[in-house]
Amino acid sequence: MGPPGGGKGTQAKRLQERFGIVHLSTGDMLRAAVKAGTAVGQQARAVMDAGKLVSDELIVAMIAERTCLADCASGFILDGFPRTIPQAEALDKLLTEKGVTLDKVIEVEVPDARLIERITGRFTCAKCGEGYHDKFKQPKVAGVCDVCGSKDFTRRADDTVETVTARLKAYHAQTAPLLPYYQAKGLLIVIDGDRPMDAVTADLERVLGT
Numbered sequence: 437m438g439p440p441g442g443g444k445g446t447q448a449k450r451l452q453e454r455f456g457i458v459h460l461s462t463g464d465m466l467r468a469a470v471k472a473g474t475a476v477g478q479q480a481r482a483v484m485d486a487g488k489l490v491s492d493e494l495i496v497a498m499i500a501e502r503t504c505l506a507d508c509a510s511g512f513i514l515d516g517f518p519r520t521i522p523q524a525e526a527l528d529k530l531l532t533e534k535g536v537t538l539d540k541v542i543e544v545e546v547p548d549a550r551l552i553e554r555i556t557g558r559f560t561c562a563k564c565g566e567g568y569h570d571k572f573k574q575p576k577v578a579g580v581c582d583v584c585g586s587k588d589f590t591r592r593a594d595d596t597v598e599t600v601t602a603r604l605k606a607y608h609a610q611t612a613p614l615l616p617y618y619q620a621k622g623l624l625i626v627i628d629g630d631r632p633m634d635a636v637t638a639d640l641e642r643v644l645g646t
């Protein structure tokens with residue numbers, strides 16, 4: 437859990453590598469659907485571009501289907517889901533049906549004032565997905581990915597100041613109420629995300645008991 441641009445995706449990818457547990461990002465799934473031009477993608481595109489939330493039904497169906505695949509059998513890291521109380525309730529139901537327990541809910545906390553700068557500067561290698569930032573993490577050789585050498589980079593269509601402002605509004609109105617929901621269940625752990633990436637990763641590994 438955490439606001440847009442708070443570093444959830446970056447950290448979840450690191451945890452996936454560290455623990456060998458699949459990283460499920462509803463945002464990544466939707467972007468893939470938009471790119472592929474599927475019915476789901478066509479439905480989601482305008483909503484995502486406006487910085488609003490896609491319908492609970494669509495998202496819950498997507499997660500229900502995805503978590504049935506074999507790579508989820510030994511657990512999964514959810515990133516960007518649930519984002520509303522109905523999604524959290526649907527997740528509880530889904531996990532009960534699967535006989536799986538939610539081990540931990542981690543909030544990566546970052547003040548709003550830092551997020552616009554973090555989001556609007558970010559870009560990604562189009563080939564391997566490595567993340568970069570105009571100010572905080574430039575490739576070592578300008579225009580060349582450090583990891584795979586590709587010269588092709590992309591920016592998310594919804595990483596503009598206008599859309600980020602709407603996404604933050606949606607986060608506070610619809611997603612933040614999930615924090616007390618999980619706190620009441622004794623599952624919530626809050627981590628300070630306004631620090632260098634490695635410090636956040638170290639904290640995550642500590643709370644995950646490694």
Ligand code: AMP
Nearest residue numbers: 462463483484488489490495516517519
């Ligand atoms: P993200 O990559 O997590 O920032 O998600 C990008 C966009 O995808 C969001 O601004 C929403 O429009 C949509 N989205 C991703 N996950 C969800 C979700 N769980 N519920 C509703 N909309 C979502």
